[in-house]
Amino acid sequence: LALRPTSETAIAPMLKLWIRSHVDLPKRIYQVVSTFRYETKATRPLIRVREITTFKETHTCHETFQEAEEQVKAAVKVYSSFFDGLAIPYVISRRPEWDKFAGALYSLAYDTVFPDGRTLQIGTVHNLGQNFSKAFEITFETRDGGREFVWQTCYGISERVVAAVMAVHGDDHGLMLPPSVAPIQAVIVPIPYKGYEEAVNRKAEDLAETLCRAGFMVHVDLREKYTPGAKFYDWELRGVPTRIEIGPKDLEKKTITLVRRDTLERTVAPEGEAVEALAKLLNRIQVDIKGKAEAWLRQNVKRLKGLDEAETIAKTGEPFSILELPWCGRDECGLRLEEKLELRALGTPYPEEKAEGLKCAFCSGEAQSFLRLSRQY
Incomplete structure (x- = not known):
């Protein structure tokens, strides 16, 4: 071998x-x-x-x-x-x-x-x-x-x-794929009622063709053995960013119902504006999930001034992901901070950020930068 x-x-x-x-x-x-x-x-x-x-x-x-x-x-x-x-x-x-x-x-x-x-x-x-x-x-x-x-x-x-x-x-419903990389950006789920099955399915296929020509990656779920509710659950689990529902009322009003995967918020758009409505919604989802993820990271990065403050946070169980402490740059101090806090060092910010006027969290010498520490996989 x-x-x-x-x-x-x-x-x-x-x-x-x-x-x-x-x-x-x-x-x-x-x-x-x-x-x-x-x-x-x-x-x-x-x-x-x-x-x-x-x-x-x-x-x-x-x-x-x-x-x-x-x-x-x-x-x-x-x-x-x-x-x-x-x-x-x-x-x-x-x-x-x-x-x-x-x-x-x-x-x-x-x-x-x-x-x-x-x-x-x-x-x-x-x-x-x-x-x-x-x-x-x-x-x-x-x-x-x-x-x-x-x-x-x-x-x-x-x-x-x-x-x-x-x-x-991801969330409790399953995956949540960003529209930029989702292999299926929108799934169309027909909601057939007795006597409307053929018309609803035909409208769903026509809409899919229109959206595909516009450059979207779309799938029509025509599985007969599954209820609309079961299909909703299945596609939410798979993380498809948007769901488009078409039922008898949509046929009558010439509208479509769009559902966001991230918030499950529902909006109605005119059938003739489907391309514009989907493009706008996918862009909004991309921006929103990025903003939400970045906000989560920012609120879990804590820049502190000293070791006592870091030990207090670690002992009280206050939520954090990354602690940033002033550091002189000496390996000995960095390794002792890892040991004291039972965390591992990620390193110093790039591009470099100077810790002007601050003292090293361990030796109290002049700090050169900030040392990031975290619990790591």
Whole structure:
């Protein structure tokens, strides 16, 4: 049995063959792979696994440290846009030295907050410097004819993102998928009464055709063995953002009834304005669920001035997800804060935030930044 190691060691021998000169740089490689972890903690589906089955990662090589830094910024921009599109709130932290990716100069991580208050890492970006290129002798001919080791970065996400979408937006009814990624954005449920079955079903199919032509992803539920109520429950469980109901009264009034999955609020729109009404509703849902998720994260991040305040919060059981404490930057103080509060450090805010005029929560020395601590998956 052969288990694939981390990608940096697997891809380095190939990079050594592919890169000869500065004309080969920058080199950017994207791949989707399985990664195995020696995971000793209890596993959880999607959240903590021994085999990451769909790890999407990028590896880049550059001529200079500055170019690698620009690539890190580009990766942060890409991932921020990605998570914003999923309506997943996040904080970006520079991991502490004792918890960065092995072999990296530094690591940046995206963390979100789950309903139980724990944080989950959902993405990482690493500046590898020349650590791997020196270990594997990945060099290139410079513009002036010399030899130099390449500068590398890497970044990736896994199925944890799927877990985050499910946990952050889901509720007691089931999934709540953001319209931006929902495979079905609207389900049309005919409500037939005796004598109206054919007319109602035909209207539902006509409406679906109209909405599909307008670019929406729509499904008509014509299952005969299920009542409308059972269909409502089924599609709410699946997280379809909107439901459109059509019954005899809608036929008579030439209207449709739209139901939001997130709030179950019902609105009526003229049949001729179905495209505009659905577009407006989906946009509203996307904005609202993102706003709700971000508000939840903000109210659970608490910036404090000292250790006593943090210990009080931890002992009294006051709800929190992330505590931010002034920190001098010394590893010893950071590790002691973890020990005192029985939390784990996420790192310092990125971009950097100075803790001006504040004292380190542990040693009372001059604070350089804020250390984020949380209960983590």
